[in-house]
Amino acid sequence: MARISAFLLLLILPGVSFAGTVAGFVPAGPLSNALALVEANRIPDAMKTLAAIRPDMPTLGPYHYVYGRAFASARNPHEAASSYRRASIYASDAGLKEQSLFLAAETELGMGYNYEAKTSCLVFLKRFPDSARVRRVRYMLAMSLFGTGRLPEALRQFEQAGNAPEVLYGKADTFQKMGKTREASQAYATAAAVDGRYPDYSEETRYWLGENLRLSGDAVHARELLLTIKGEGLRDLAAIGLGEMDAAESHPDEAVRRFLEALGSKDKKVRRLALLRLADVEGARGNTAGAAARLGEIVLTYPFTREYDDALLRLARLKAKGGDEIGALSLLRKLVLRSLPLRKDALDTIESILLSARGTGGARFAALWNAGGRWLMDASRQASLVTIAGELEGTGAPYFELVRWLSRYGSGAVRIGSLVALSRHCVETGDVAGVRNCLKSLKEMGGSGDEILRVEAALKFAQSDYRGAAETLLSLRNVEGKDAFLLGETLPYVRDPRKATAALERAVSRSDAGPRELSRLADALFDAGRKNDAARYYRGVIVKDPANEWACYRLGLLLGKNGGDEFLKKIRTDSTLARMARAAMREMTLDAH
Structure with a gap:
């Protein structure tokens, strides 16, 4: 005022x-x-x-x-x-x-x-x-x-303070300064009914009333008021308001002129606002580099201000859009470490970056998780965390970290599913006590029969009771994709290979199985004489793991003269397989003659 x-x-x-x-x-x-x-x-x-x-x-x-x-x-x-x-x-x-x-x-x-x-x-x-x-x-x-x-x-x-004009207008100015445009409009109407000429004598009230009209959509009268502001401090703020109207009316050059004028203000806050608006105009023009430069100036020159926080968030989004997700996450971490209004926006942006990176490969996804994904571990983001855990599967520590968190703090089905996934991870790392704890927690939660059977099978496998694990798995009512790993590992120990092979095939069809599970299934189909089905799964192994020489050898044998030598020639590392591959190729040559 x-x-x-x-x-x-x-x-x-x-x-x-x-x-x-x-x-x-x-x-x-x-x-x-x-x-x-x-x-x-x-x-x-x-x-x-x-x-x-x-x-x-x-x-x-x-x-x-x-x-x-x-x-x-x-x-x-x-x-x-x-x-x-x-x-x-x-x-x-x-x-x-x-x-x-x-x-x-x-x-x-x-x-x-x-x-x-x-x-x-x-x-x-x-x-x-x-x-x-x-x-x-x-x-x-x-x-x-x-x-x-x-x-x-x-x-x-x-x-x-009563109902004098200066009091009523001061109240309205305060509402507008707080960003409460609707309340301010009502307060200005009340004040004008008492004294409609008061703004003629108060430049600060004219400024805030002009801002109220601008934000309410009355650009004509807002411009009239803001153009009357001549005082040194308010004049620069008015220039920013006028520039925003110019930008909204598709006059970017005029908007830039006004923002540059405000950039010469003695008030640091006004200079920060001017840089933000200049970045907006450059971004709207498609000049990403120019927008990033303006935002970077705020980050370097005006740390720990509201405009600094805005600039960090916008700069992070520009980096993410330009493909530099790691750089974006490093900026966003600075916001989530502080208690401020933009913390949620920063977390939403981190979540968006992670979810947009699905399908880019486990190594890259794990790098993004390590760069900033951990800040998403909050119960309110459980649905996204389940999706992220699926992408992290097979990445080792990042996957284990998130699944363990979900197994403790997830709710309902998410926690049960995470306990089962955690038990599988414990099996892979030989953590028998971990599997046992998962089974205990699952029973305490009243998990379903199949979920308990899965963890019991995992515990038996961790204790080297492979046949017991296999038989437990075969008693499942519904085989799911997550069963592929243990079904594949216990396949050589089952009493009924055909039943186990059929179960593994169902599991593989319902999941993005890894090369080990596919190879187990292909071997079982090979032994059962289902050559075409085996060849299909061996090809799947090679797609996921081109250096898998066992899959190359088996596929080479299955294809024979119809392209088998192409895969047999790839075997060089394993000396035993290499000798067997050379012998197979000689037989193909003799058969051809």
């Missing part, structure tokens, strides 16, 4: 007349003569008279009060405020204390000393709660709180 000089405030203050109220405070003699000179605007003479006075304790309060009046008339508000504060301390008369403290607060507010004005107003309200000036002091307190950014507190004071 535009600062109002102490002199103007006194003119509009109801019920204040110095001639009537001060007469009983200032004793007759040199002090009253000095006050008369002040009121006659003979300030140098008044100063000479005051300098010659040596006040005693009873006159010390009036002495500083008259000095304050003299300094105020001499347009020296700093010294005036100091003198008024001294008067409020030394005065023995309650009326003089009240008036001096009021003028001290008023003068401090007029200078823009918001913190000092706030303190004086609070002291006044405590000492003189029944004063006729209480509403006016609450208005000044609200203004000082507005100036320091304590907007909710300012609103509370405006509510208690």
Whole structure:
């Protein structure tokens, strides 16, 4: 709110007349003569008279009060405020204390000393709660709180400050500064019904009213108001508002001109806002590098501000869009480590990056998880975490970390499924105790029959009871893709290979099985004489693991003269398989003759 000089405030203050109220405070003699000179605007003479006075304790309060009046008339508000504060301390008369403290607060507010004005107003309200000036002091307190950014507190004071035009407009300005455009519109309408001309005299109210109209969609009247702003501080803010309207109306060059104008402001916050808006315009033009440069300037120059947080988030999104997901995640980590409004947006962006990277390969996905995915481990993101766990499967520690977390903090079916997955991981790492703990937790949760059977099979396998594990798996009512690993590993130990092979085939068909499970199934089909089906699965093994020489050897044998040599020639590492492959190729050559 535009600062109002102490002199103007006194003119509009109801019920204040110095001639009537001060007469009983200032004793007759040199002090009253000095006050008369002040009121006659003979300030140098008044100063000479005051300098010659040596006040005693009873006159010390009036002495500083008259000095304050003299300094105020001499347009020296700093010294005036100091003198008024001294008067409020030394005065023995309650009326003089009240008036001096009021003028001290008023003068401090007029200078823009918001913190000092706030303190004086609070002291006044405590000492003189029944004063006729209480509403006016609450208005000044609200203004000082507005100036320091304590907007909710300012609103509370405006509510208690009466219905004078400046109070109603101050309340509306506060709503707008808080970003509450709808409430501000209603408050401006109420204030205009009392005094529609007040904005003509308050540049700050014109600015906030212009912003309210701009954000409400009335660009024509908003522009009219913002173009009237000439004061140094508000002029630059108005330039940003005008630039935003230019950008919205597809005039990017004019918008850039206004934002560059605001970039020369003495106010760091205005400069930060200007850089953000310039980045917006560059981004809308498709100049990603230019937008990134503006955002990078904020990040480097203005750390730990709201605009810095906005710039970090936008820069991270630009990097992610440009393919630098690791760089984006490194920026987003800085936001999630802090408690601020953009933390959720940062986490949403991390989640989006991870989910968009599905299907890019386990190694790359694990790198993204390590770069920032761990911050997503929160119950509210359980659905996404299940998807991410599926992508991490087979990556070792990252997968184990997430599945273990889900097995502890997941809910319902997610926790049960994670316990089963964790038991499989424990089997792969030889952690028998881990499998046993999974089984215990699953039973405590009342897991379904099949889920318990899966973990019991895992426990038997971890204890080297392979046949027992196989038989337990074959008792499952519904074979799922997640059963492929153990079915494949226990296949050589089953009593009924055909039944086990059929179960493994069903599991593989329902999952993105790894090369080991596919190879087990292909071997079983090979042994069962189902050559074509075996060849199909061996090809699947080679697609997932081109260096798998066993699959190459078996596929080469199955294809024979119809392209088998192509796969047999790939076998070089395993000496035994290489000799067998060469022998098979010689037989193919002899058969051809």
